[in-house]
Amino acid sequence: MSSRAQVKHTRDRENPIAVQLKRMSKTYKLYGTEHQRLLATFFPNVPHAKVLANDNLSMLIERGESVALLGGNGAGKSTALKIIAGITYPDSGSVEVNGRVNALLNLSAGFDAKLTGRENLRLRSQVQGIPEAEFAKLLPDIIEFSELGVFIDQPIRTYSSGMKSRLGFAYASSFDPDILILDEVLAVGDKAFKSKCLVRMKEIMALKHITLLFVTHDMSAAQQFCQRGIVLDKGKVVFDGPIAEAVAFYSER
Numbered sequence: 001m002s003s004r005a006q007v008k009h010t011r012d013r014e015n016p017i018a019v020q021l022k023r024m025s026k027t028y029k030l031y032g033t034e035h036q037r038l039l040a041t042f043f044p045n046v047p048h049a050k051v052l053a054n055d056n057l058s059m060l061i062e063r064g065e066s067v068a069l070l071g072g073n074g075a076g077k078s079t080a081l082k083i084i085a086g087i088t089y090p091d092s093g094s095v096e097v098n099g100r101v102n103a104l105l106n107l108s109a110g111f112d113a114k115l116t117g118r119e120n121l122r123l124r125s126q127v128q129g130i131p132e133a134e135f136a137k138l139l140p141d142i143i144e145f146s147e148l149g150v151f152i153d154q155p156i157r158t159y160s161s162g163m164k165s166r167l168g169f170a171y172a173s174s175f176d177p178d179i180l181i182l183d184e185v186l187a188v189g190d191k192a193f194k195s196k197c198l199v200r201m202k203e204i205m206a207l208k209h210i211t212l213l214f215v216t217h218d219m220s221a222a223q224q225f226c227q228r229g230i231v232l233d234k235g236k237v238v239f240d241g242p243i244a245e246a247v248a249f250y251s252e253r
């Protein structure tokens with residue numbers, strides 16, 4: 001964490017801005033071994049390489065916009081979304097997020113493999129500060145949507161990756177968020193579940209106030225759900241405009 005970065009989360013319905021990044025940068029440190037990574041917590045001089053995952057990113061997203069983040073592997077899309085979701089912290093620049101965020105990021109990560117599906121859902125809702133009563137009311141729907149059956153009470157380590165993504169999507173899409181962040185959620189589920197996800201995304205998007213930040217390598221899904229596309233390359237914004245132009249720009253690179 002650096003004092004040079006400013007991160008502000010608010011929930012002000014009068015404010016037309018949902019997300020604003022100003023010259024936001026994030027560097028990851030890479031160590032040769034796990035041992036060196038541990039040592040580095042005590043000794044700042046342990047040799048390491050640096051990856052500039054987000055390089056002076058600026059963007060302004062208004063409430064109700066649906067925006068696709070496009071870009072090749074390693075372009076910095078997931079890093080930016082993690083920062084917006086408050087899961088990781090930038091090194092410099094400023095981040096303003098206005099509204100309750102529901103983020104479905106790395107599908108398997110975030111679940112505790114030892115705990116059951118049900119226990120993981122409860123844990124996640126507690127971390128997000130969702131009131132117990134609200135969670136209890138939504139739980140039957142989440143479980144039903146996930147179609148996990150008896151597996152909901154089995155430890156997550158017994159789940160396939162598609163099953164983890166079902167649970168993650170069912171949870172993330174159940175609350176009525178102001179800002180919905182979906183990072184490659186359609187990549188793992190089978191065909192039947194994917195179409196069910198698409199239907200639910202359409203339902204959520206029909207709620208006028210929702211802001212969607214959507215990462216996908218599926219250009220037709222991007223065009224179906226988003227009006228605007230931001231293309232990242234090596235951590236920088238290289239295009240920001242209407243989705244059809246963004247897809248064309250990205251496809252020609």
Ligand SMILES: Nc1ncnc2c1ncn2[C@@H]1O[C@H](COP(=O)(O)OP(=O)(O)OP(=O)(O)O)[C@@H](O)[C@H]1O
Pocket residue numbers: 028029030051052053071072073074075076077078079080
């Ligand atoms: N936890 C981490 N530790 C070290 N480096 C990381 C970490 N997470 C991401 N990176 C690096 O940051 C850069 C951006 O990664 P990021 O995951 O944001 O890319 P992405 O655009 O989401 O790619 P993809 O399409 O493959 O998901 C990459 O070079 C990656 O190796």
Ligand SMILES: [Mg+2]
Pocket residue numbers: 077078079183
């Ligand atoms: Mg990613």
